[in-house]
């Protein structure tokens with residue numbers, strides 16, 4: 001008999017791995033990669049190891065190539081030094097019995113010339129994200145939030161080489177010891193820019209029709225599943241997301257089409273995120289699920305403003321197999337244990353989300369260190 005009735009703590013067999021619980025650490029950019037070279041550091045290894053009680057950790061969004069970068073101090077997975085740095089992280093997590101996948105990131109137009117020696121960022125089309133903010137360097141060379149620079153449209157040759165960059169990054173992730181990868185197709189970054197009709201104005205095979213707008217993401221998924229066993233490839237979507245100037249004419253149709261394709265491919269999991277909650281938009285998971293569910297019945301992870309009771313209810317209702325927690329994991333390294341006990345939970349501090357050192361990063365108390373609270 002199982003020691004708990006809480007579905008959050010039922011183990012899950014996932015593609016040859018046993019995930020110890022259904023509590024996933026959501027991908028969280030913390031902008032603390034080592035300089036120069038955007039290399040994962042021993043401090044990052046400590047941070048992730050502290051959170052290894054999660055059933056699965058999704059490492060922070062990680063640039064697949066130099067031009068993919070849209071924020072200073074974010075790590076990459078395209079140089080030998082970055083691969084070696086990540087190996088230190090995955091070894092530390094595995095030593096604690098955890099499992100970890102890497103989120104593959106290309107910011108596309110959400111980027112800035114200061115990150116690319118004055119060169120323009122790239123996107124599906126030369127359409128500037130009017131409300132998009134990158135994290136670049138200001139006129140004095142100091143890290144700062146800056147309006148995204150006007151992008152230029154990728155050529156067909158560049159689209160092919162970008163797809164290859166995803167495959168190479170996925171292969172590098174395996175070399176770095178990750179248990180799998182997650183394709184970041186959410187939150188208005190490059191794959192999402194291709195999907196969205198207001199950003200993708202291409203007249204060629206990668207734009208126009210629904211099929212055309214989906215082609216880039218489908219080719220990325222095909223390339224990545226050619227390198228990583230498909231059962232270990234997740235895809236993150238944020239179906240009704242309206243940030244980063246995303247305004248698809250029919251997101252329900254677009255995202256449903258994507259979900260149906262991913263169901264046919266048989267990916268390892270679909271990560272369905274309601275990330276607008278980060279901008280104080282009211283949660284809309286019900287509407288999101290109504291768009292996705294008819295098309296996809298495979299392994300599903302949900303994210304967006306979940307707490308323990310809501311997570312347990314979603315699992316019990318069969319709406320999800322896994323629940324990802326973002327902000328709660330920042331300030332509660334032992335989040336699974338706190339969820340098991342019903343709290344208490346330490347609130348996060350947005351002032352230390354991005355950049356800096358150990359403060360607000362590796363120094364959050366656990367129940368044990370706080371004396372059992």
Ligand SMILES: Cc1cc2nc3c(=O)[nH]c(=O)nc-3n(C[C@H](O)[C@H](O)[C@H](O)COP(=O)(O)O)c2cc1C
Pocket residue numbers: 026027028029030060061103184186187236273274275277278303304305306324325326327328353354
């Ligand atoms: C500091 C911070 C960094 C984030 N970085 C990423 C990221 O790298 N990749 C991603 O897909 N989402 C990222 N997100 C979104 C989270 O994964 C998650 O979707 C969001 O926080 C909502 O979940 P929550 O309510 O559990 O925090 C980030 C969110 C925060 C607060």
